[in-house]
Amino acid sequence: xxxxxxxxxxxxxxxxxxxxxxxxxxxxxxxxxxxxxxxxxxxxxxxxxxxxxxxxxxxxxxxxxxxxxxxxxxxxxxxxxxxxxxxxxxxxxxxxxxxxxxxxxxxxxxxxxxxxxxxxxxxxxxxxxxxxxxxxxxxxxxxxxxxxxxxxxxxxxxxxxxxxxxxxxxxxxxxxxxxxxxxxxxxxxxxxxxxxxxxxxxxxxxxxxxxxxxxxxxxxxxxxxxxxxxxxxxxxxxxxxxxxxxxxxxxxxxxxxxxxxxxxxxxxxxxxxxxxxxxxxxxxxxxxxxxxxxxxxxxxxxxxxxxxxxxxxxxxxxxxxxxxxxxxxxxxxxxxxxxxxxxxxxxxxxxxxxxxxxxxxxxx
Amino acid sequence: xxxxxxxxxxxxxxxxxxxxxxxxxxxxxxxxxxxxxxxxxxxxxxxxxxxxxxxxxxxxxxxxxxxxxxxxxxxxxxxxxxxxxxxxxxxxxxxxxxxxxxxxxxxxxxxxxxxxxxxxxxxxxxxxxxxxxxxxxxxxxxxxxxxxxxxxxxxxxxxxxxxxxxxxxxxxxxxxxxxxxxxxxxxxxxxxxxxxxxxxxxxxxxxxxxxxxxxxxxxxxxxxxxxxxxxxxxxxxxxxxxxxxxxxxxxxxxxxxxxxxxxxxxxxxxxxxxxxxxxxxxxxxxxxxxxxxxxxxxxxxxxxxxxxxxxxxxxxxxx
Numbered sequence: 245x246x247x248x249x250x251x252x253x254x255x256x257x258x259x260x261x262x263x264x265x266x267x268x269x270x271x272x273x274x275x276x277x278x279x280x281x282x283x284x285x286x287x288x289x290x291x292x293x294x295x296x297x298x299x300x301x302x303x304x305x306x307x308x309x310x311x312x313x314x315x316x317x318x319x320x321x322x323x324x325x326x327x328x329x330x331x332x333x334x335x336x337x338x339x340x341x342x343x344x345x346x347x348x349x350x351x352x353x354x355x356x357x358x359x360x361x362x363x364x365x366x367x368x369x370x371x372x373x374x375x376x377x378x379x380x381x382x383x384x385x386x387x388x389x390x391x392x393x394x395x396x397x398x399x400x401x402x403x404x405x406x407x408x409x410x411x412x413x414x415x416x417x418x419x420x421x422x423x424x425x426x427x428x429x430x431x432x433x434x435x436x437x438x439x440x441x442x443x444x445x446x447x448x449x450x451x452x453x454x455x456x457x458x459x460x461x462x463x464x465x466x467x468x469x470x471x472x473x474x475x476x477x478x479x480x481x482x483x484x485x486x487x488x489x490x491x492x493x494x495x496x497x498x499x500x501x502x503x504x505x506x507x508x509x510x511x512x513x514x515x516x517x518x519x520x521x522x523x524x525x526x527x528x529x530x531x532x533x534x535x536x537x538x539x540x541x542x543x544x545x546x547x548x549x550x551x552x553x554x555x556x557x558x559x560x561x562x563x564x565x566x567x568x569x570x571x572x573x574x575x576x577x578x579x580x581x582x583x584x585x586x587x588x589x590x591x592x593x594x595x596x597x598x599x600x601x602x603x604x605x606x607x608x
Numbered sequence: 609x610x611x612x613x614x615x616x617x618x619x620x621x622x623x624x625x626x627x628x629x630x631x632x633x634x635x636x637x638x639x640x641x642x643x644x645x646x647x648x649x650x651x652x653x654x655x656x657x658x659x660x661x662x663x664x665x666x667x668x669x670x671x672x673x674x675x676x677x678x679x680x681x682x683x684x685x686x687x688x689x690x691x692x693x694x695x696x697x698x699x700x701x702x703x704x705x706x707x708x709x710x711x712x713x714x715x716x717x718x719x720x721x722x723x724x725x726x727x728x729x730x731x732x733x734x735x736x737x738x739x740x741x742x743x744x745x746x747x748x749x750x751x752x753x754x755x756x757x758x759x760x761x762x763x764x765x766x767x768x769x770x771x772x773x774x775x776x777x778x779x780x781x782x783x784x785x786x787x788x789x790x791x792x793x794x795x796x797x798x799x800x801x802x803x804x805x806x807x808x809x810x811x812x813x814x815x816x817x818x819x820x821x822x823x824x825x826x827x828x829x830x831x832x833x834x835x836x837x838x839x840x841x842x843x844x845x846x847x848x849x850x851x852x853x854x855x856x857x858x859x860x861x862x863x864x865x866x867x868x869x870x871x872x873x874x875x876x877x878x879x880x881x882x883x884x885x886x887x888x889x890x891x892x893x894x895x896x897x898x899x900x901x902x903x904x905x906x907x908x909x910x911x912x913x914x915x916x917x918x919x920x921x922x923x924x925x926x927x
Contacts, residue, residue, distance in 0.1 A: 291870075291878035321843030322696035324875050330840050331879045334886050347840075516706050518687060518722070521699035549660065549873040555703035557658045562710045575660060 246271045247313045247364070248306035250299040253462035254387040255487055257419045261383055263315065265376040265422055266365030271311045273302035276465040280305055285578045287335055294466060294547035294577040295459040296328050303332065307341045315364070318349040322521040323552055325459075350495055379424050381491070386431040388486040390414055393438050395483065398475030400443040408472055410441045447478070450596050453534030454483045455527045456545035457553050460576060461485050467545050467576065468585050474543075477593060482539070484508075484530040485523065508533060515559050522552030528559050535567035540596045542569055548577040570595060610636045611743060613719070614680035616671035617642045619664055620688060620701070622774040622797040627761030628684065631736075634753035635743040640680050642671040645804035649674050654903050656711045663871040663902050664798045665700055665707065667805060672712045683708075685718045690726035695845045698876050768824040773810055775801045787817040789921050792857050794823060794850050794884075795869030795877075799901060807907045809869065809899075809914070816918045821863065823849040830856045837887075847880040854884040858894060865895050865921045867914075872902035895920060 247268045249259050256272065263270045274280070276298060284301030303314055314336075319326030329347045336343065348360055365373050390411070398407040414434035421430040452474060460466050461483060471481050493504025503509070505526065512529030519525050531542045544560060546553030557573055564571040572592045574585070613632050615621060632639050643649065645667060653670025661669075675683050685708045688701045700707065705720035719742075721735040733754070740750025767777050774797055776783070791813060793800060800806050800822060810820050823831070826849075834852030835841065837859075842848040850868075857863045868884060870877040881898065888896045897917045899910060 289878045289882035291873055291875075292882070293875070293878075318840070320694075322699045322702065324879055326843060327840070327879050330838070331882055333839075334883060338886060338890075515710070516703060518689070518702060520703040521696070524699065524703065549875055549878065551662075551699040551875040552703075554658060554660050555699060555707060557660065558703075558707045559710045 245269060245313050246311045247315055248273055248303070248311035249315045250302045251276055251463065251465075252295075252459060253464060254391060254415070255384075255462065257387060257415065258380055258384045258487070259315075261419065261421075262376060262380045263364070265379060266361070266373065267367045268364060271306055271309060273306045274309070276301070276463075281578050287339065289331070291549055292331070293324060293550050295325070295457075295463075296332070297578060298463070298466060299328065300332060300335065303336060304339070304341075307336070307343060312343050314343055314345045316345060316347050318347040320349070325522070375424070379422065379427055381488075382424050382427040383418060383421065384491065385488045386418055386427055386434070387415070388488045389431070390418065390434050390438060392483070392486070393435070395471060395475065395481045397438060397441055397443055398472070399449040399478045399480045400445065400447050402442045402444060404476055406441050407438070407475065410437050414438050449478055449480045450540045450593065450600065451480045451482065451538075452596070453530060453539045453542045454481050454545075455485075455523075455530045455534075455542055457523050457527075457547055457550055458485050458490065460545040460547055462487065466547075467574075468580060468582055470543065470545070470574075470585075470589070473586065473589065474593075477589070479593065482534070484526065484534075505529075511536070515563055516555075520552045520555045522550060524552035524554075524556040527553060527556040528563060531560060531563050531569065531571060532567055535563075535569035539569065540600055541592065542571045543592075544571055544573040546573070546575050548575045548579075550575075570599065610638050611682065612640050612680040613637045614640045614642065614675035614678065614683040614716075616668055616675060616683070616685075617644065618668040618671045618802065619704075619798050620686075622801045624761065625774075625778070626764035627757040630760035631753050631757035632684070634756045635740055635745055635749070637743060640675065640678055642674040642678070645671075645802050647804070650804065650903060656713075657707075658711070660873065661707070662700070662873055663805060664796065664802075666903060667802065668704075669708065669712050672708055672715060676712070676715050680716060682717050682719050683715060685720050687720055687722045687724075689722060689724035691723065691845055692725060694726060694841075695843050695848060696726065697845055698874075765824070769827065771821075771825050773801060773820070773822060774824065775803065775810070784814070786819040787814060789818050789865070789918070789925065790821060790863045791818040791918075791921070792821045792853065792863045792866045793869065794853055794866065796846055796871070796874075797822070797824060799869050799871055805901060805903075805905075806869070807905070807910055809867075809910070812911065812914060813867075813918070816915065817922075818918065821853075821857070823853045826853050826856070834859070842880070844876045844880075847876045850877075851880050851884060855887065858888060858891060861893070863894060864925065865897070865917065867917070868896065868898045870898070870900055872900050895924070 247263050248271045251273055260270055260272050280301035283304045284297035288297040288300045316329040318329055333345045348357055394407055394411040401407045414437040417430035417433045421427040474481050497504040508526050508529035511532040512525055516525055516528045527544055534542050560571050629639050649670040650667055652673045653666040656669045657666040685705050687705050688697055690696050705718055721739050723732045725732055736754055737747050737750040740753055813820050831849050831852035834856030835848055837855050868881050870881055888894055
């Protein structure tokens with residue numbers, strides 16, 4: 245059994261570690277390239293959202309390399325993601341691939357989720373599996389911390405590109421660690437590597453909040469590496485969703501019958517007081533919170549045709565006006581062009597810069 | 609004259625209007641419908657909506673603006689999250705009151721009660737009774753209104769199962785003699801039945817000699833049977849109905865052709881129709897036509913494709 249999985253930013257590292265530590269033969273999908281996208285788009289429904297198409301590219305490339313088992317996540321709607329695996333399995337079957345698809349369905353059926361993990365890690369005992377889950381949880385938190393740190397450092401770096409280089413280096417020990425203790429050690433090493441990047445601590449930077457659909461936020465290839473681009477233009481980006489928050493809200497709190505992410509929902513309430521699937525509710529609430537926290541602007545990303553985010557998009561202009569925060573919304577898919585994207589970003593930054601100076605001038 | 613409650617002639621109007629109308633009438637309200645769709649109404653909606661919203665949402669916003677101009681006291685824009693256990697409607701219905709409020713300026717107060725029976729029915733019932741109290745009626749009267757709504761809705765749905773389309777019922781059209789060729793036309797009722805945006809597709813097919821079957825005409829057991837083929841249940845009500853109908857009809861072998869009608873960029877349908885297309889392609893017994901509608905769709909192109917499709921079905925019958 246050679247197991248593969250779809251890419252999703254740093255989650256790939258965590259997921260790879262989880263499967264590896266369960267004692268499985270893991271074949272990570274090749275990094276996402278233009279070829280991945282082309283393959284995915286060719287074999288996906290035309291109006292499926294972009295993440296489904298990228299997944300398809302990942303799966304096909306892995307199956308071609310000899311994978312025979314796909315581990316995928318599921319869901320119970322109303323976002324389309326919950327039904328991805330069913331459609332992907334049919335398409336891959338029609339393409340003639342022989343494989344097994346294991347779908348992990350959070351969060352309602354926790355018992356089944358654990359059962360499926362046990363099925364995957366058949367050679368391991370229950371204590372070993374629980375230990376692996378603990379390692380994974382720590383790894384995810386560590387990866388998130390390092391990512392957030394890189395976002396703070398990048399706009400202040402003295403040599404362009406040095407943060408990205410250090411960040412990539414810092415991830416390596418985190419990927420290799422196999423026990424909770426090793427993860428903690430790796431985190432210390434990673435912090436040190438990133439902390440070693442020479443920066444200008446005096447530099448005044450713009451602060452932009454980054455909201456939207458989770459896959460588009462987390463996967464740099466899908467969002468055209470907007471975090472790196474903005475960072476190198478001297479902008480401190482704050483990403484609203486991290487995997488560790490998501491797991492805490494959806495897997496831990498929800499299964500105990502508690503509502504997660506209260507501050508965001510409270511902030512959204514005057515505009516949207518109900519979930520709309522995906523991350524539409526969060527997009528609205530986080531935009532309000534960024535305004536309250538004095539950020540200079542918000543960038544909103546969604547995959548083309550994402551219904552929950554279209555609901556958010558309908559509300560965001562009002563939020564922007566009433567809360568006094570500029571919002572730029574990007575609908576992205578395989579057709580997104582880098583040049584146009586960059587131009588719009590630059591124009592947005594010019595606007596934010598002017599706005600900031602004006603505000604400073606008027607204030608006593 | 610009672611309170612004037614506006615109901616847009618769009619989206620779930622085609623599913624639930626008789627029930628809604630009976631409910632508000634029983635509460636002594638005057639029900640005001642928006643006008644039949646025109647180009648002006650659609651254009652108005654397109655202007656107010658975000659670019660990426662689907663055609664039916666744009667149309668809905670146009671109808672809201674139309675009602676605003678009729679100076680109604682309220683507009684009924686419910687948040688219908690779920691109409692059966694463990695299934696949702698499309699996310700746009702979950703945020704419909706907000707889309708309405710923030711996209712269309714100057715609307716009167718919206719009656720945006722929440723209907724959500726995903727887990728239990730109780731809360732939705734309460735909010736309906738609360739709505740009744742807004743009209744100055746007691747809880748008891750609210751219950752009676754609800755009862756009347758149920759009766760009207762049941763009668764309506766029974767009529768649909770006899771082979772009538774929502775538009776047939778609303779216009780009081782009697783059924784003509786059935787055509788010789790049975791064609792399933794599957795898609796959201798609000799796309800198939802709006803005479804303007806669907807370009808009268810159902811009527812045209814009938815004129816060309818088809819007996820049209822839609823999901824509303826099918827029995828719940830048949831829909832359920834169609835869904836038994838799936839490994840994982842579909843969590844959208846309309847998706848479940850479309851796919852169940854398509855699989856059941858294919859398996860039964862009773863149709864000569866199938867037409868899928870989707871709106872451009874429809875999220876759930878992008879996956880559901882993909883599955884339907886794949887299964888039909890594997891079986892290779894029933895021809896399938898897929899029509900995508902948006903605000904730019906030209907009538908001539910659609911008619912030509914329908915005619916070609918019907919010609920092909922007739923030709924297949926002949927040989």
